[in-house]
Amino acid sequence: MFTGEQIAALFAELGVTHVVTVPDSTIGKWGDDIANTSGLRLVRVCREGEAWAVAAGLYFGGARPLVLIQCTGLFESGDSLRNVLHDWKIPIFSVIGYRSFLNQDTLPGDTCLVFTEPLLDAWKIEYKLITTASQAGEICDHYRACFAAGKPGCALIAEGKA
Amino acid sequence: MSDAAMPLRGAMEVLREHRAPGDVMVTSMGSAREWIAMGESNPLDFIFVPSSMGQAPSLALGIALAQPARRVFACNGDGSTLMNLGALATISAESPANLILLVMDNGVYEVTGAQPTPGSALGRPDKRGVDFAEIARACGWKSVYRFRDLEDWQEAAADCINAPGPVFIALEVAPVPGAVGPKSPGPTIDRARSFRSALSVPKN
Numbered sequence: 356m357f358t359g360e361q362i363a364a365l366f367a368e369l370g371v372t373h374v375v376t377v378p379d380s381t382i383g384k385w386g387d388d389i390a391n392t393s394g395l396r397l398v399r400v401c402r403e404g405e406a407w408a409v410a411a412g413l414y415f416g417g418a419r420p421l422v423l424i425q426c427t428g429l430f431e432s433g434d435s436l437r438n439v440l441h442d443w444k445i446p447i448f449s450v451i452g453y454r455s456f457l458n459q460d461t462l463p464g465d466t467c468l469v470f471t472e473p474l475l476d477a478w479k480i481e482y483k484l485i486t487t488a489s490q491a492g493e494i495c496d497h498y499r500a501c502f503a504a505g506k507p508g509c510a511l512i513a514e515g516k517a
Numbered sequence: 518m519s520d521a522a523m524p525l526r527g528a529m530e531v532l533r534e535h536r537a538p539g540d541v542m543v544t545s546m547g548s549a550r551e552w553i554a555m556g557e558s559n560p561l562d563f564i565f566v567p568s569s570m571g572q573a574p575s576l577a578l579g580i581a582l583a584q585p586a587r588r589v590f591a592c593n594g595d596g597s598t599l600m601n602l603g604a605l606a607t608i609s610a611e612s613p614a615n616l617i618l619l620v621m622d623n624g625v626y627e628v629t630g631a632q633p634t635p636g637s638a639l640g641r642p643d644k645r646g647v648d649f650a651e652i653a654r655a656c657g658w659k660s661v662y663r664f665r666d667l668e669d670w671q672e673a674a675a676d677c678i679n680a681p682g683p684v685f686i687a688l689e690v691a692p693v694p695g696a697v698g699p700k701s702p703g704p705t706i707d708r709a710r711s712f713r714s715a716l717s718v719p720k721n
Binding site for chain 1: 563567568569570571572573575576577578579580581582583584601603604606607610611705706709712713716717
């Protein structure tokens with residue numbers, strides 16, 4: 356849906372300084388362009404729970420981090436995001452890949468479709484579902500609205516077919 | 518010199534002696550409890566309570582990356598380290614020269630009643646505990662140390678914390694009998710705000 360160049364330009368335009376990430380087959384293709392963009396630093400972590408804590412430390416230190424993970428990583432990282440977003444009220448924005456949303460050819464019956472959106476609701480993370488590249492502006496608007504309100508937010512990027 | 522592991526309080530007092538103005542101190546679990554009990558707090562203390570267990574080194578990594586001019590200490594338990602072992606690889610990949618991680622290795626989940634961790638000699642059929650210093654070395658940390666005796670740690674501390682970073686220090690400490698978990702020293706939202714504000718003041 357998006358090229359790495361488009362995403363890197365969008366993050367830079369939003370003033371993001373660090374992208375803390377675990378790749379999947381969609382968002383992982385953006386890594387090189389993010390890493391090669393002036394003003395953006397890509398921080399690769401081993402597991403998604405780490406991403407929220409690293410982002411929290413960056414935020415404390417005055418940076419503007421963003422967490423970039425797949426929805427399976429959202430499932431993995433529940434306690435860490437609970438601690439960062441809710442115990443400490445740190446307004447981290449995330450971009451989360453929504454596995455199999457556009458088709459299920461690779462993983463028929465993928466339960467990511469069952470659990471992702473209810474889980475975001477359960478964690479009280481306001482998200483915008485992005486299904487086409489024409490919605491890039493909605494990511495920017497949602498990021499800026501969350502930033503201004505000092506609250507976490509998420510752009511949920513449909514995956515499965517460009 | 519005895520063969521007994523050093524007392525946690527003594528290990529932490531060494532850190533207090535060597536902490537310089539402008540240094541950040543992240544503590545969690547037992548180390549947070551001791552740090553709070555040891556006296557007056559510093560605006561650059563981050564008592565990571567409540568925490569997500571295992572995430573103190575990751576949080577410290579974020580601070581270290583955002584503030585490369587500051588030295589950042591992080592104190593973690595051995596059970597916490599096991600819970601987020603990948604952080605050792607993440608940190609060495611980023612290789613922040615200003616990060617010092619101390620693992621207080623007592624072999625047990627102290628605050629839940631001293632059950633052995635899967636990494637401790639007590640918790641394994643072969644009675645051979647996991648060597649965290651060797652794991653850190655294998656992950657590529659720049660400087661790695663391990664101490665069991667308090668006098669040895671006291672003597673070497675200055676050299677260790679001034680060694681090329683990231684620095685990993687495993688301290689074998691004795692469990693504190695009957696120890697409970699630390700209490701949050703205040704509302705998290707206020708503490709988050711004041712810590713961020715303290716970090717916004719440039720280091721002299």
